[in-house]
Every structure is written in C-alpha cells, then in structure tokens.
Amino acid sequence: MKTANQQTPTIPRQGQMINLVPYVAGVLILVILPVFLSSYSQSVMTRFLIFALFATGYNLAFGYAGLISLGHAAYFGAGGYTVAVLKLHYGSDLFWICTPLGILIATIIAAIFGIIALRVSGIYFLLVTFALGQLLYSVAWNVSWLNTPGMQGVSGLSLPTFGIAGFTLNTTSFYYLVLLVSLICFYLLFRIVNSPFGHALVGIREGEDRMRSLGYNTWLYKYLAFVISGAFSGIAGVLFGYYNYLISPTHLGVGTSFLPMCMAIIGGVGTLLGPVIGAAVIIFVELYASIMTPERWPLILGGLFVVAIMFAREGIGVYLWRLCNKVGHYYGSTKS
Amino acid sequence: MEQFIINLLNGLSYGMVLFLIASGMSVVMGAMNIINLAHGVLYMVGGYVGWTIAVQFGAPFVLGLLTGGLAAGLVGLAIERGFLRLLYKQPNEQVLLTFGFVYILTNLSLWIWGGWPRMPFTAKVLSGSVEILGKAYPKARLATILIGFILAIVLWWLQDKTRVGAMVRAGMDNKEMTMGLGINLERLFALVFFVASCIAGVAGVLGAQLLGVYNALGLEILLLALIVIIVGGVGSVQGALLGGILIGVIDAFGRALFPKLAMFTMYFTMIIILLVRPSGLLGRRT
Numbered sequence: 337m338k339t340a341n342q343q344t345p346t347i348p349r350q351g352q353m354i355n356l357v358p359y360v361a362g363v364l365i366l367v368i369l370p371v372f373l374s375s376y377s378q379s380v381m382t383r384f385l386i387f388a389l390f391a392t393g394y395n396l397a398f399g400y401a402g403l404i405s406l407g408h409a410a411y412f413g414a415g416g417y418t419v420a421v422l423k424l425h426y427g428s429d430l431f432w433i434c435t436p437l438g439i440l441i442a443t444i445i446a447a448i449f450g451i452i453a454l455r456v457s458g459i460y461f462l463l464v465t466f467a468l469g470q471l472l473y474s475v476a477w478n479v480s481w482l483n484t485p486g487m488q489g490v491s492g493l494s495l496p497t498f499g500i501a502g503f504t505l506n507t508t509s510f511y512y513l514v515l516l517v518s519l520i521c522f523y524l525l526f527r528i529v530n531s532p533f534g535h536a537l538v539g540i541r542e543g544e545d546r547m548r549s550l551g552y553n554t555w556l557y558k559y560l561a562f563v564i565s566g567a568f569s570g571i572a573g574v575l576f577g578y579y580n581y582l583i584s585p586t587h588l589g590v591g592t593s594f595l596p597m598c599m600a601i602i603g604g605v606g607t608l609l610g611p612v613i614g615a616a617v618i619i620f621v622e623l624y625a626s627i628m629t630p631e632r633w634p635l636i637l638g639g640l641f642v643v644a645i646m647f648a649r650e651g652i653g654v655y656l657w658r659l660c661n662k663v664g665h666y667y668g669s670t671k672s
Numbered sequence: 673m674e675q676f677i678i679n680l681l682n683g684l685s686y687g688m689v690l691f692l693i694a695s696g697m698s699v700v701m702g703a704m705n706i707i708n709l710a711h712g713v714l715y716m717v718g719g720y721v722g723w724t725i726a727v728q729f730g731a732p733f734v735l736g737l738l739t740g741g742l743a744a745g746l747v748g749l750a751i752e753r754g755f756l757r758l759l760y761k762q763p764n765e766q767v768l769l770t771f772g773f774v775y776i777l778t779n780l781s782l783w784i785w786g787g788w789p790r791m792p793f794t795a796k797v798l799s800g801s802v803e804i805l806g807k808a809y810p811k812a813r814l815a816t817i818l819i820g821f822i823l824a825i826v827l828w829w830l831q832d833k834t835r836v837g838a839m840v841r842a843g844m845d846n847k848e849m850t851m852g853l854g855i856n857l858e859r860l861f862a863l864v865f866f867v868a869s870c871i872a873g874v875a876g877v878l879g880a881q882l883l884g885v886y887n888a889l890g891l892e893i894l895l896l897a898l899i900v901i902i903v904g905g906v907g908s909v910q911g912a913l914l915g916g917i918l919i920g921v922i923d924a925f926g927r928a929l930f931p932k933l934a935m936f937t938m939y940f941t942m943i944i945i946l947l948v949r950p951s952g953l954l955g956r957r958t
Contacts, residue, residue, distance in 0.1 A: 406767070459705070464942075466898055467942055478935055594771055601768050634776070634778065639776065642769060
C-alpha cells in the first residue's frame with residue numbers, strides 16, 4: 337500500500353480542460369467504433385462496458401475508500417438475479433421495472449453485508465466480504481426458487497423491452513443502451529469522487545485516525561462508499577443479466593468478485609479511468625485467449641495477473657495518464 | 673446417544689482437516705501479513721500428489737502424506753521466493769498475484785491429472801472399523817482425528833515453546849525491532865511459508881480420504897479456511913484449532929439435525945462471531 341499510495345496521481349479537478357481530453361476521446365471512440373464492427377464484436381464491446389462499469393463502481397470502495405472487498409459479485413449477481421427472477425416467475429423483462437428493482441435489491445444486500453463486514457478492517461475485511469459473497473452463492477445454488485427447473489441458474493433471459501409498441505432492441509441498440517447507462521453512471525461516479533465526500537474517502541484511506549480526529553464519522557463514510565459501490569455493481573449486474581441470457585451461481589461467487597478487483601489493480605487503483613482500462617485489457621485478453629486455446633486460457637489469464645503485478649505494479653492506466661499529460665506538455669497547453 | 677457420539681466424531685475428523693487447512697494460512701497471515709489465496713490450491717496439489725502416490729501407485733499411506741506435503745511445500749516455497757517476497761505489505765498486489773496462481777495451478781493440475789474427480793479412498797493401513805458403543809466407526813476417520821491432534825500439538829509446541837517460534841512471534845509484533853536484533857526474518861518467513869504450505873499439502877492428503885480431490889477444490893477449500901480463520905482468529909495455532917473443531921462439529925450436527933440448512937450453518941456461526949467478537953474467538957485484538 338505504501339508505495340502504491342505515493343504514486344497515486346492527483347485527482348483531476350473540475351475546470352481543467354486538458355483533463356477532459358482523454359474522456360472525450362474515449363467516449364467518441366466508444367460511440368463511433370461499433371458502427372464498423374460485426375455484431376459479435378459489438379457484443380464483446382457490450383461485455384467490456386458492463387465490466388468497466390462494474391469495476392469503476394467497485395473502485396469507489398476499493399480504490400478511493402481503501403476497502404479491499406472480495407465479495408462485490410454478490411451485488412452484481414443480485415442485480416442479475418433480479419432480472420432473472422422477474423423473467424422466470426413474472427415473465428417480465430421491462431427495463432423500467434427490472435433496473436430500479438435490481439439496484440434496490442443490490443443496495444439492500446450491500447447495506448446488510450456492509451454492517452457485518454465493516455466490523456473489521458484491512459485484510460479481515462477481505463475475508464469477511466469473501467465469505468458473505470459465497471453465502472449468496474450457496475443460497476443461489478440451493479434455493480429452487482432461484483433456479484430454472486433442471487439446471488443451476490436461470491436461463492432464457494432476453495434483452496430488455498421498454499413497453500413501447502414496435503420498439504425492440506437488437507445487439508447494436510443494446511450496446512448503445514449500455515453505453516448510455518455506463519456514461520451516466522460514470523458521470524455520477526466522477527461527481528462523487530470529486531465531491532467533498534470523495535475527498536474525505538481518500539483522506540480515510542490515507543489516514544483514518546487523522547480523519548477521525550478531524551471530526552469525521554469515518555465508519556459512516558466507509559459504509560456509504562461501500563453501499564454506493566454495491567449499487568453501481570447492481571446496475572452492472574442488471575445489464576449483465578440482459579446481456580448474458582443466463583445467470584448462474586458463479587456470477588455471485590468469488591471468481592466474479594475477483595474480476596473488478598484485478599481490473600482496478602491492473603488499470604490503476606484509485607483513479608477513475610484506471611478500472612475502465614483494466615476492464616478492456618482483461619476482457620480482450622480473456623476473449624482472445626479463450627479463442628486461441630479454449631483449454632488453457634485460465635493459464636494465460638493467471639499469467640497476465642502475475643506479469644502485471646511484477647512489472648506494471650502501478651497499473652497500466654496510470655502510465656497512460658502520465659503519457660497523456662506529457663503529450664499535453666508537449667503542446668504547451670497543460671495546466672496539471 | 674450413539675448418534676450423538678458418531679456425529680461428534682464425524683465433526684471432529686472434519687474439523688481436524690479444517691484446522692490443518694486453516695492453521696498454515698492463519699499463521700502466514702498473522703506472521704507475514706500475507707493473504708495467500710493460493711492456499712486452497714496448495715491443498716489441492718497435495719491431495720492430487722498424495723492420491724497418485726497412495727492409490728494409483730499403491731504406496732504406503734504415510735509416503736502419500738509425506739510426498740503430498742512436500743510437493744505442496746515446494747510449490748508454496750517457489751511462490752514465496754519467486755514472487756511474494758517482493759510484495760510485502762502490499763495486500764492488493766498479494767491478492768492479485770495469489771489469485772493468479774489459483775488460475776495457473778488449477779489449470780496446470782487439470783492438465784496433469786485430467787478433469788475426472790478422484791474419489792474418497794481409504795488407505796490399506798486404515799481400512800476396517802472400530803466398535804464404539806456398539807456401532808462400527810471407520811478407523812480412517814479416527815486416524816484423521818489422531819493425526820490432526822498430533823500435528824496440532826507439534827505446531828503449538830513449535831509456536832510457543834521453541835526459539836524459532838519465539839522469533840516468529842517477535843516478528844509478528846514488531847518487525848523492525850526483531851530485525852534490529854540480528855534475526856534474519858526473511859529466511860525465517862520463507863521457512864514459515866514452506867511449513868504452512870507443507871501442512872496444507874498434508875491436509876490435502878488427509879482430506880482426500882474424506883472428500884476426494886477434484887479440480888474446483890482450490891476455491892472451496894479457501895472459503896473453508898477463511899471461515900475457520902474468521903471464527904478462530906488470525907495468527908495462532910490455537911485459534912485455528914478452535915475454529916476448525918467448532919465449524920467441523922457444527923457442520924456435522926447441522927447435517928444430521930436439519931439437513932436443509934446444513935449449507936448455511938457455518939455462515940451463521942461466522943456472522944454471529946463477527947457481530948459479537950470481530951477479531952475471532954482467540955484472535956489478537958487490533
């Protein structure tokens with residue numbers, strides 16, 4: 337932690353136009369690129385966006401508040417299961433119902449788990465969130481109400497409907513829906529991170545005792561960060577449920593919890609864009625590795641983690657950020 | 673009454689395996705501040721190697737125990753010396769690295785041993801049963817309890833009564849001061865990690881008798897170890913022993929008395945312990 341904190345870049349403040357350049361460029365790429373892609377590649381891009389949202393939301397607790405959670409799949413999966421159960425038992429895939437309900441359920445679960453897990457701190461927090469996530473995993477595995485008869489998990493999900501006659505989604509329009517939702521969430525997270533609340537979180541990460549002596553209720557701040565981050569995971573989970581057509585207990589388990597964590601670390605902890613870059617790296621490596629060697633791709637993915645940790649410890653995103661600032665310097669328009 | 677004893681023995685034998693899984697990880701976590709998420713995979717490696725030696729090659733069970741323990745120990749030592757050594761006090765990086773090894777080792781073992789699960793087995797030495805209150809009880813389970821207790825005593829002795837144990841405990845409390853006294857903590861930590869991995873491997877061979885070995889085992893075992901550590905408290909052999917036995921016995925009675933909720937009994941125990949005593953039953957208060 338010690339070295340990582342020293343190298344964390346300063347948070348961009350509002351009003352510094354140069355810092356908006358990578359955001360605008362990124363959004364433009366995300367808007368224009370899919371037009372030229374096949375529908376398969378579009379669905380890969382959708383997957384990337386969903387996980388980028390998941391990782392960015394996760395990073396609010398992990399990177400900014402310093403809560404090492406290994407159980408965020410619980411809230412992600414809760415969102416997914418909301419979509420699944422509504423489809424399975426009530427036959428509804430209405431976007432206007434599923435999304436708020438999914439977010440609500442994810443938030444409630446995060447609020448309950450947060451009370452239990454925040455009894456401890458540091459690496460114990462990791463242990464507890466891990467175990468709580470697995471609790472939901474075994475609930476989903478054992479409760480028959482949460483499973484399509486004859487299998488584990490719920491299958492046969494579909495893209496959302498909007499209750500508007502004659503308007504149905506296809507892969508492309510679903511991509512733009514996910515992009516829109518992600519951008520809104522990303523903007524909200526940007527505002528949260530740059531608010532006094534966000535700065536207080538960073539302060540708690542860096543020195544909780546000091547913040548407490550300054551009169552902050554640090555427990556409440558951490559708790560709120562955890563719950564908000566759970567809510568964003570829930571949104572990602574709802575979108576994932578629509579995207580994947582299938583929700584299974586593994587989406588609540590540790591394997592899924594681990595993904596946003598390593599996206600955040602690979603991209604750069606405690607930065608807003610880092611997890612997005614990390615998500616891009618992991619989703620595309622996972623994709624190409626699974627195409628090239630269907631049997632051995634976990635080996636490649638595991639190798640990627642090891643190499644990333646040993647050689648790019650600050651996160652790829654941080655390097656890119658510096659590069660961008662350097663380019664800014666070069667054109668003489670830097671204020672950062 | 674007989675049923676009660678049988679349940680208790682089942683719980684104890686399962687609890688002993690749990691203890692062995694958790695003790696190494698708990699001590700590593702307490703002494704070195706390392707979260708080794710690959711601990712469950714080391715258990716699995718030990719289990720596979722032990723199974724191959726003891727069942728496939730038909731070698732004596734003790735040889736299986738030793739080779740399983742040694743194999744896991746060497747893999748663990750390689751991870752520590754090659755990678756974790758460079759990542760002290762960086763929990764994020766440790767988590768990512770060790771989880772990377774979960775992927776790598778799981779896939780490698782799938783490559784080497786194939787996807788079919790190894791069934792629970794009984795070693796020739798331990799086959800047969802003993803009569804307890806008029807009911808036959810398998811010898812192998814009793815032997816598991818016995819081996820567990822012996823290892824618990826040895827580990828406790830190592831931790832509390834020997835010079836090496838004192839040095840490790842000193843390093844736990846104040847690393848800089850201990851190094852200032854001229855103790856080579858790095859070598860000591862490598863030793864601790866090796867021993868912890870060996871115990872995981874031995875537990876893998878013992879556990880293979882009860883649970884078998886299969887490819888998804890790494891994460892399941894990790895979960896069990898973490899729950900035991902949360903219940904018992906981090907950093908001591910006694911804590912892991914208490915947590916292991918408690919979880920094992922509660923699980924056995926849960927299965928017998930209310931099978932529908934059996935999956936959740938250990939989670940309930942964990943949550944109650946967390947709410948009452950967040951640092952675990954025998955954990956150091958931080």
